[in-house]
Amino acid sequence: MYPFAFTKASDTHAALDAGRRGGRYIAGGTTLVDLMRETVERPETLVDISGLPLDEITVTERGGLRIGALVTMSEAAADRKVRTLYPVISESLELSASAQLRNMATIGGNIMQRTRCTYFRDVTADCNKREPGSGCAAVHGHNRSHAILGTSDACVATHPSDVAVAFAALEATVNLLGPDGERRIPFAGFLLRPGRAPHHEQAVRKGELITSVEIPAHPRPLKSGYLKVRDRQSYEFALTSAAIALHVRGGVIREARVAAGGVGTVPWKLPAVERHLVGERPSPALWAAAAEQAADGARPLQYNRFKIELLKRTVERQLRIVGGTK
Structure with missing residues (x-):
């Protein structure tokens, strides 16, 4: 692991300021820390946002659901509102990872996680996500677990999140806060297909912070x-x-x-x-x-x-x- 600076954000303003200066947000750290150990990720500064008030699950005025970015996977899966309104979310979370990881990992971090492609995590292999322009070893390599939809000549890696599939089906929206204020992105446009630039994986601008994922109201019974x-x-x-x-x-x-x-x-x-x-x-x-x-x-x-x-x-x-x- 390479050396890095660490700071804990006392409030949202402090987090955004650190993010604007290039800090990487971290909460549960269940993916980022692994990638740092493997030297796939080398952030110079980590900004701990785990203390920010983004850990609530609320029903919206129109009957949808808003899940705070810092709600853990286990909390979201067990929440009565989630289980009643959208069992698909609870089930997708319960089928993800181990109980220990679900207790640490957050909803915001889950949808930001990077691929589990073995070539991406092997720093000796060619990977356009890790090193743009280096090539994609998976195209002609061992690609049994790789994608068959949305691929390009530059990348064939799958997105690993289960709950992101539920969010995509339900046509959720990702709410963000950044130096330029609040922004909403339909989930269909939040995660980016690789095209010729597979290292651009999310439609998040520098310094932006995910605040919540919002599921719109759907007609009942559902x-x-x-x-x-x-x-x-x-x-x-x-x-x-x-x-x-x-x-x-x-x-x-x-x-x-x-x-x-x-x-x-x-x-x-x-x-x-x-x-x-x-x-x-x-x-x-x-x-x-x-x-x-x-x-x-x-x-x-x-x-x-x-x-x-x-x-x-x-x-x-x-x-x-x-x-x-x-």
């Missing part, structure tokens, strides 16, 4: 859930996952929100699946037909072609679970 498929049952990242929310009234699907994880360079919204569902009556045949659209646009690599079929089956299975038909 059934939702998260399914994660992985090589082993616990403490493993997704090969595929599906976050689904359905509003069914009068026996007809009025709204559908579907996103996938483990397959995209960012949490991947599935609008073709959503369009196939809306206006239809729930049935096993409908779930199967809608899930066929899940891998539209996929570009599989040498060792991850299996993800195309696995993604379709994951989406179909979770539609059956959430939709309540066998």
Whole structure:
């Protein structure tokens, strides 16, 4: 680990001032400290923001939900409001990491975490995320766990967050505070696809601080859930996952929100699946037909072609679970 300076922000103003001068924000530190140990990240200054008043979960005036950036994963998963309004969020958090990590890691840090690509974490390997212009060793390397959607010639790494998939499905908004004031970014534009600049991973400006993630109100009743498929049952990242929310009234699907994880360079919204569902009556045949659209646009690599079929089956299975038909 390289030497660094450390300061604890006494209030939001102090945090923003330190961030404006190049400090890196840290709260739980469950990802950043690991990357520093591996010398992947080399920040000169860490700014501890764990004492800031950003740790509340509140229902918005319109019936949505606002989750403070410093709420821990375990707190959010256990919160009665989260579990009642959006079970998909609770389930995605409970299927993430170990209990010890969930007790430390924050919601803001979770959506800012960097890829688990082994080439990114191996400082001897070529990686455009770590060293722009060096190349991508995963393109022709061992790429079984890598992305099939949203890739480019410069990067094929997946985004590792589970709860980010739920946020993408629910069309959340990220609230930020920076030197120029407050800003809101739709979640679909918060995490950036790699393109030719995979080292630009989030639409966060220098010195900006995530204050909360806000989920809009969705029509009721709303059934939702998260399914994660992985090589082993616990403490493993997704090969595929599906976050689904359905509003069914009068026996007809009025709204559908579907996103996938483990397959995209960012949490991947599935609008073709959503369009196939809306206006239809729930049935096993409908779930199967809608899930066929899940891998539209996929570009599989040498060792991850299996993800195309696995993604379709994951989406179909979770539609059956959430939709309540066998």
